[in-house]
Amino acid sequence: xxxxxxxxxxxxxxxxxxxxxxxxxxxxxxxxxxxxxxxxxxxxxxxxxxxxxxxxxxxxxxxxxxxxxxxxxxxxxxxxxxxxxxxxxxxxxxxxxxxxxxxxxxxxxxxxxxxxxxxxxxxxxxxxxxxxxxxxxxxxxxxxxxxxxxxxxxxxxxxxxxxxxxxxxxxxxxxx
Numbered sequence: 001x002x003x004x005x006x007x008x009x010x011x012x013x014x015x016x017x018x019x020x021x022x023x024x025x026x027x028x029x030x031x032x033x034x035x036x037x038x039x040x041x042x043x044x045x046x047x048x049x050x051x052x053x054x055x056x057x058x059x060x061x062x063x064x065x066x067x068x069x070x071x072x073x074x075x076x077x078x079x080x081x082x083x084x085x086x087x088x089x090x091x092x093x094x095x096x097x098x099x100x101x102x103x104x105x106x107x108x109x110x111x112x113x114x115x116x117x118x119x120x121x122x123x124x125x126x127x128x129x130x131x132x133x134x135x136x137x138x139x140x141x142x143x144x145x146x147x148x149x150x151x152x153x154x155x156x157x158x159x160x161x162x163x164x165x166x167x168x169x170x171x172x173x174x175x176x
Contacts, residue, residue, distance in 0.1 A: 001114045001115065002044075002111060002112060002113045002114050002115075003038075003041070003043045003044070003113060003114060003115035003116070003117070004038075004043055004044035004045065004046055004108075004111075004113050004115075004116055004117070005034060005035065005038040005043060005044070005045045005046070005117050005118075005119065006046045006047070006048065006104070006116065006117070006118045006119070006120075006130065006134070007031065007035065007045065007046070007047045007048070007079075007083065007119055007120050008048045008118055008119065008120030008121060008126050008127050008130055008150075009048055009049065009050045009070075009120050009121045009122070009126050010028075010031060010047075010079060010080050010083050010119075010120045010121055011049060011050060011070055011076065011077060011078060011079055011080065011121075012075055012076045012077070012078050012079075012080060013050075013069040013070050013074075013076030013077065014050075014069075014070075014121040014122060015028075015080055015121075017069065017075070017076040018067050018068060018069040018076055019067055019069050019122075019153070021151070021152075021153040023151035023152070023153070023155075024121055024122075024151055024153075026151065027119075027148065027149050027150065027151050028080065028082060028083075030119075030146075030148050030149045031083060031119050031120065031149050032082055032083065032086065034117075034119055034146065034149055035083065035086045036086070038117075039086075039088075044091075044092075044111075044113075045087075045088070045091050046091065046092050046093075046094065046104065046107075047079065047087070047091060047092070047093045047094065048093075048094045048096055048101055048104060048120070048126065048130060049070075049077070049079060049093055049094070049095050049096065050069070050070040050077075050096060050126065051070055051072050051077065051095045051096065051097055052068070052069065052070050052071055052072065052097065053071070053072060054071065056068050056069075056071065059097075061098055061099075092107065094107070099125055099126050099129040099130075100126070100129035100130050100132065100133045101130060101133065102133070104130060104133060104134075104137075105133040105134065105136060105137040106137070108133075108134055108137040108138050108141075109137040109138060112138065113138055113141050114138075114141055114142065115141060115142045115144065116134045116138060116141050116142070116143050116144070117143075117144040117145070117146060118130060118131050118134065118143070118144070118145050118146075118150070119145075119146050119149035119150055120149070120150060121150065121151065121152075122150075122151070122152050122153065123145075123150040123151055123152045123157075123158045123161045123162065124152045124154065124157040124158055124160065124161035125152075127145060127150050127161070128161045128164065128165060131143055131145055131165055131170050132168070135168060135169075135170060142171060143169075143170045143171065144170070144171045144172075144173060145162070145165055145170055145171070145172050145173075146173050146174050147162055147172055147173065147174045147175040147176065148174035148176070149174075162175060
């Protein structure tokens with residue numbers, strides 16, 4: 001059975017930087033534990049990394065979210081150090097310039113995973129959109145989002161995102 005963990009955008013700017021929020025830091029230990037558990041299973045661990053250039057404010061996203069973040073080469077762009085130290089040279093990192101990653105979807109489809117679990121930030125934006133991509137890429141796979149390992153700056157949108165994912169048959173676990 002092929003399985004993978006996708007760590008979505010656990011980057012400094014979403015934790016304590018330009019778009020940081022308290023709940024993002026509160027899930028750090030759970031994500032660390034999740035990565036360690038997947039290492040013990042010898043499962044694939046994939047990472048996404050939100051990436052923008054100096055012209056961010058001129059992009060479609062920048063016109064709607066006018067806070068410069070995750071600029072390539074900056075501290076805010078980097079994956080959180082506690083997570084980065086758990087990364088292996090064979091782990092794949094998907095650089096993405098918008099919320100979901102089509103490249104990630106193509107890779108998931110190519111490998112044909114049976115189980116895909118997502119953790120990271122932000123639940124109602126990049127986690128949601130990449131969960132949908134995973135569902136489209138592997139429609140018969142079990143797609144899981146661990147609610148204890150994702151968060152949003154808006155608790156109402158967080159709950160709504162979990163509801164929406166459940167509605168498209170994504171398994172939400174550890175929902176409190």
